[in-house]
Amino acid sequence: MPQSQPLRVAATALGLLLSLPASATVLDVAANGFTIENSLTVPTDAMTAYRALVNDVGHWWPADHTWWGKAENLSIQARAGGCFCELNGEQQAQHMTVSFADPGKLLRMLGGLGPLQGMGLSGTLEWRFAPADKDKPEAGTRITLWYRAGGYAPKDISGFVPVVDRVQAQQLGGLGDFLRKAEH
Numbered sequence: 001m002p003q004s005q006p007l008r009v010a011a012t013a014l015g016l017l018l019s020l021p022a023s024a025t026v027l028d029v030a031a032n033g034f035t036i037e038n039s040l041t042v043p044t045d046a047m048t049a050y051r052a053l054v055n056d057v058g059h060w061w062p063a064d065h066t067w068w069g070k071a072e073n074l075s076i077q078a079r080a081g082g083c084f085c086e087l088n089g090e091q092q093a094q095h096m097t098v099s100f101a102d103p104g105k106l107l108r109m110l111g112g113l114g115p116l117q118g119m120g121l122s123g124t125l126e127w128r129f130a131p132a133d134k135d136k137p138e139a140g141t142r143i144t145l146w147y148r149a150g151g152y153a154p155k156d157i158s159g160f161v162p163v164v165d166r167v168q169a170q171q172l173g174g175l176g177d178f179l180r181k182a183e184h
Helices: 003-017 046-055 158-184
Strands: 024-031 033-042 072-078 083-088 091-102 108-109 122-131 140-150
Touching: 003 091, 024 158, 033 158, 046 108, 046 140, 046 158, 140 158
Parallel strands: none
Antiparallel strands: 024 033, 033 140, 072 083, 083 091, 091 108, 108 122, 122 140
């Protein structure tokens, strides 16, 4: 890929991201890193939500947040050392590496997403699943998407936080929409 093409892809992605509605919590931010958290409730049990996260990522992940525009090329191997990968023939990307899997409770992945990866930044992303109401199992599942990223950068990276926040909200929203449609 020519050197200018990754920059154009990142600039285009950032432009698209700026038009998304914000709906998450920025827990902390500094010049060298940040922590964000998004949550939503879905009308399904935790194992069903977890399985959709892992087995159906190509159906709910936004295609415009893939390297080659095809969400169906995504896969998650939900085991320690497993790959959250995108395969498009000879074009391949490892988005993150699974470091912890507790089905129906937590999936933790390590790595920098999108342009953060190319900047040499790293992160920890957790998909957490819990009862929406402990006293009412029929109330559904609360899914929390938590992401902490940072590292050395020659410039302040705090400007990326609103963009990453909106993208995370979009990704979690995609999973939520997929699960709500499946319930009908």
